[in-house]
Amino acid sequence: MAQRGQAVIIVNKNFPNHKSPRKGATKDIKKMFKLFTLLDFRVKPYWNLKGEEMRKVITKACEHKSNKDSECFVLVISSHGREDVNAKTGSGDVVHEHVVLGTDDGVVLVEHILKEMENPTLKGTQKLCFFQACRVSTHRLSIMKDGVDSGVNVKAVSTVGGGSGGSDGGKGNSEGMDVEDIVDSLLQDLEKPKEEDTAENECTVIEVIDPLSLPDTDDESEEDEEVDTQPLQDSGHPPLPPPRNVVPNYCPRDCLVMYPVQPRSWMLYFLYKNKEMLLNENENLSLLQYLTKVAADLAARDYNWGSVKELQMAATIVHRLTADVRFQPFEHGMMSRFIQKTKTKAGFFRKHQIVL
Numbered sequence: 463m464a465q466r467g468q469a470v471i472i473v474n475k476n477f478p479n480h481k482s483p484r485k486g487a488t489k490d491i492k493k494m495f496k497l498f499t500l501l502d503f504r505v506k507p508y509w510n511l512k513g514e515e516m517r518k519v520i521t522k523a524c525e526h527k528s529n530k531d532s533e534c535f536v537l538v539i540s541s542h543g544r545e546d547v548n549a550k551t552g553s554g555d556v557v558h559e560h561v562v563l564g565t566d567d568g569v570v571l572v573e574h575i576l577k578e579m580e581n582p583t584l585k586g587t588q589k590l591c592f593f594q595a596c597r598v599s600t601h602r603l604s605i606m607k608d609g610v611d612s613g614v615n616v617k618a619v620s621t622v623g624g625g626s627g628g629s630d631g632g633k634g635n636s637e638g639m640d641v642e643d644i645v646d647s648l649l650q651d652l653e654k655p656k657e658e659d660t661a662e663n664e665c666t667v668i669e670v671i672d673p674l675s676l677p678d679t680d681d682e683s684e685e686d687e688e689v690d691t692q693p694l695q696d697s698g699h700p701p702l703p704p705p706r707n708v709v710p711n712y713c714p715r716d717c718l719v720m721y722p723v724q725p726r727s728w729m730l731y732f733l734y735k736n737k738e739m740l741l742n743e744n745e746n747l748s749l750l751q752y753l754t755k756v757a758a759d760l761a762a763r764d765y766n767w768g769s770v771k772e773l774q775m776a777a778t779i780v781h782r783l784t785a786d787v788r789f790q791p792f793e794h795g796m797m798s799r800f801i802q803k804t805k806t807k808a809g810f811f812r813k814h815q816i817v818l
Contacts (some may be wrong), residue, residue, distance in 0.1 A: 465611045466789075467532030467587065468521045469503035471495060474565050475540040476510055486731075490540040490594065493734035498536060500741060501789050504528075513568015520578055529583040532562075534787065537575070540730060542567075543595025545709060558709045560721075562595045573712045580714050588787050589717040590749070594727050710778050718781035720753065722760065729777060732759045740789045749787035753779060 471494045491507055498505050508519055520537065529535060531556035545558040546569070560572040572593065579589045637798040713719055722729035736759065739745060739752045765773040 465504075465528070465532055466502040467504070467529065467534045467536070468526065469494075469498035469501075469505045469536035469538070470519065471498070471505065471507040471538045472511055472516055472519065472541070473507070473539075474510055474563070477542060477563075477565050477567065479567055480542070484540075484542065487540060490730045494538050494540075494730060496715075496735050497737050498538075500737065503534075503536060510565050512563030512566040513570050516564050516568075516570050517564070517574075520575055524578040524581045525583055527582075527583060529587055532587055534588050534590065535579070535584055536592075537579075537592075538592045538730070539575075540594040543572075543593070543597060545597055555705075555706045555708050558707060560591065560593075560597055560709065574716055576712050576717065576719065579717060584716075587716060588732075588783055588785050589714070590787075591717065591719045591720050592730070592733065593719070594729050595721075597721060597723075624651065678720055711778075712781045713782050714781050716780065716784050718749070718783055720780075722776040723776045723778065727760075727775065728765075729760060730755070732756045735759070745792075746788060749783075749789075752782075753777075 471491060473487050473491040473494075475483045477484070491509060495507050506519075506523065508515075511519065516700075523537075524535075539562050542563040543561060544563070546561050548557045548559040561569045562572060562575075563569060574767055576591065579591075598609060602626065675697070711719070733756055736752060736755050739747050740749075760775050760777050763775065764771075765775055
């Protein structure tokens with residue numbers, strides 16, 4: 463008989479080598495415990511684990527025999543994290559990798575976590591992973607102002623109603639204009655004939671063609687296929703691009719991975735806040751519709767970080783799901799009965815390594 467599956471929740475709050483505990487960690491574990499219990503998962507919450515303990519818990523959960531009869535598998539990690547340098551390529555590119563930290567600052571590679579989900583017991587099971595942890599390298603953090611990426615400078619090349627470079631003496635100032643006025647102004651500029659337009663330089667109309675009418679000149683019997691790149695000549699080589707920072711995102715088959723962009727993410731908060739979208743039998747929304755709303759709420763909220771005000775936050779979702787994931791209820795009122803039952807067991811939370 464198919465069952466919903468496991469929901470493994472790991473939340474780390476207290477880091478002895480850090481100045482203070484992680485704010486919001488207690489709320490994270492409570493909200494995730496309630497959310498996935500409401501969705502009929504067998505919730506396994508863990509609190510303040512060291513790096514090696516995190517690896518053991520994840521490995522054990524991924525190889526559990528019950529996974530073969532499960533519809534879904536969930537992993538939630540809320541902890542400190544960063545990007546570590548993994549390697550350098552021959553062209554000078556620096557390859558980073560995402561890591562999450564145990565309470566002892568023990569490093570757990572996100573890629574290794576995801577590779578655990580390729581265990582045969584999870585084959586064909588839809589796997590959902592939510593990582594609420596910083597993703598920034600030590601080098602980048604050292605050059606950030608107030609811990610926030612300073613971004614890049616972008617030069618304006620045109621303004622509304624003005625010429626190139628915005629040098630129209632304020633003619634193109636769009637202050638006080640609403641969106642419709644701006645759009646109308648842009649359309650008017652496009653419709654105006656330019657002085658340099660003459661009969662000699664008018665655009666030639668390019669007609670669409672019927673691809674089926676093209677003569678079939680390709681010789682499909684050739685063993686050697688022609689590549690789409692032209693060989694470099696001995697002279698005039700294009701300059702090599704400057705070294706880049708590369709962070710590969712690994713995602714196994716039948717898996718979805720969601721990250722927030724820091725600082726102090728509210729991703730788990732909005733996962734819980736929008737829970738009714740999954741619990742409402744009448745709406746019957748898919749997981750991706752639900753996560754789109756979570757990402758929208760995350761992006762719409764303003765955040766403050768030190769002296770930097772009104773920051774916006776985005777979510778990153780990478781997935782290779784092969785099924786339309788929807789959560790149909792197995793049993794009505796399960797959560798209320800479950801909570802009532804656990805209140806009679808004083809040792810329940812200690813048994814699951816939770817200290818609330």
